[in-house]
Amino acid sequence: NAGVTQTPKFQVLKTGQSMTLQCAQDMNHNSMYWYRQDPGMGLRLIYYSASEGTTDKGEVPNGYNVSRLNKREFSLRLESAAPSQTSVYFCASTYQQGNYGYTFGSGTRLTVV
Amino acid sequence: KNEVEQSPQNLTAQEGEFITINCSYSVGISALHWLQQHPGGGIVSLFMLSSGKKKHGRLIATINIQEKHSSLHITASHPRDSAVYICAVQETSGSRLTFGEGTQLTVNP
Numbered sequence: 001n002a003g004v005t006q007t008p009k010f011q012v013l014k015t016g017q018s019m020t021l022q023c024a025q026d027m028n029h030n031s032m033y034w035y036r037q038d039p040g041m042g043l044r045l046i047y048y049s050a051s052e053g054t055t056d057k058g059e060v061p062n063g064y065n066v067s068r069l070n071k072r073e074f075s076l077r078l079e080s081a082a083p084s085q086t087s088v089y090f091c092a093s094t095y096q097q098g099n100y101g102y103t104f105g106s107g108t109r110l111t112v113v
Numbered sequence: 114k115n116e117v118e119q120s121p122q123n124l125t126a127q128e129g130e131f132i133t134i135n136c137s138y139s140v141g142i143s144a145l146h147w148l149q150q151h152p153g154g155g156i157v158s159l160f161m162l163s164s165g166k167k168k169h170g171r172l173i174a175t176i177n178i179q180e181k182h183s184s185l186h187i188t189a190s191h192p193r194d195s196a197v198y199i200c201a202v203q204e205t206s207g208s209r210l211t212f213g214e215g216t217q218l219t220v221n222p
Contacts (some may be wrong), residue, residue, distance in 0.1 A: 005178045032211075033210075040214065041139055041197070041214060042115070042117065042199070042201075042211070042212030042214045042215065043201075043210075043212040044212075045209050045210075048209065058209065066114055090155075090156060092156075098143065098203075099143055099161070099163060099203065100161075101146075101158050101161050102146065102158055102210070103158065104148075104155055104156035104157070104158070105155060106154065106155035106158075107154075
C-alpha cells in the first residue's frame with residue numbers, strides 16, 4: 001500500500017546509545033518531516049526536508065540529526081540518547097510545502113532508560 | 114498562549130450523539146487540517162480546508178477564516194469514532210504545520 005513506512009515501531013535505548021529511525025515514502029512527495037509527540041503537547045517539528053538535498057531545523061532539533069538519503073527516504077538519528085528523548089516519533093510527507101495534504105507514518109515509540 | 118487551541122480537551126458522548134470539536138488559531142493561515150489518531154495508532158488526515166465546508170461520510174469540517182475558527186462535527190457518533198482529533202494549521206508565513214494539543218473523544222455504546 002502506498003504511504004509512509006517507519007521503522008522500527010518500538011525501541012528501548014539506554015542513555016548514551018545511538019540509533020537511527022528510518023522513514024520511506026512511495027508517493028513521490030518532495031517534502032518530508034520528523035515530529036515528536038509528547039503527552040499534553042501538540043506534535044512538534046524536529047527537522048524537515050522541503051526537497052531532496054535540503055534539510056532544515058524545526059522547533060526542537062537539539063540532540064537530533066537527519067539525512068535526506070534520496071527522494072524517498074528521510075532518516076532521523078539520535079547520536080547519544082537521553083531520557084528527555086523518550087517520545088513517539090512520526091514521519092510525514094507532502095507533495096510540496098503549501099496547500100497539500102500530509103501523510104503520516106504509524107509512529108515509533110522510543111523509550112530511553 | 115498556543116497558536117492553535119482546541120476545545121474541549123476531553124469529550125465523552127453516547128453512541129448516536131452529534132459531536133462538535135472546536136479549533137481556534139491566532140496566526141494567518143493558508144490551510145487547516147483535521148487529523149485523527151486512534152489509541153496506539155498512526156495519524157490519519159481527515160480534511161484539509163482553506164474555506165467553507167467539507168463533508169466525508171458522517172464527518173463535516175467547517176472553517177471561518179475571518180473569525181480564525183474551525184469546527185469538526187461528527188453526526189450519529191459511534192464507538193469506533195473514539196480517537197484523538199487534532200487540528201493543525203499551515204501558516205502563510207512559514208513552511209510548517211502548527212498543531213493543537215488534540216481532543217480526546219470517547220463514544221460509549
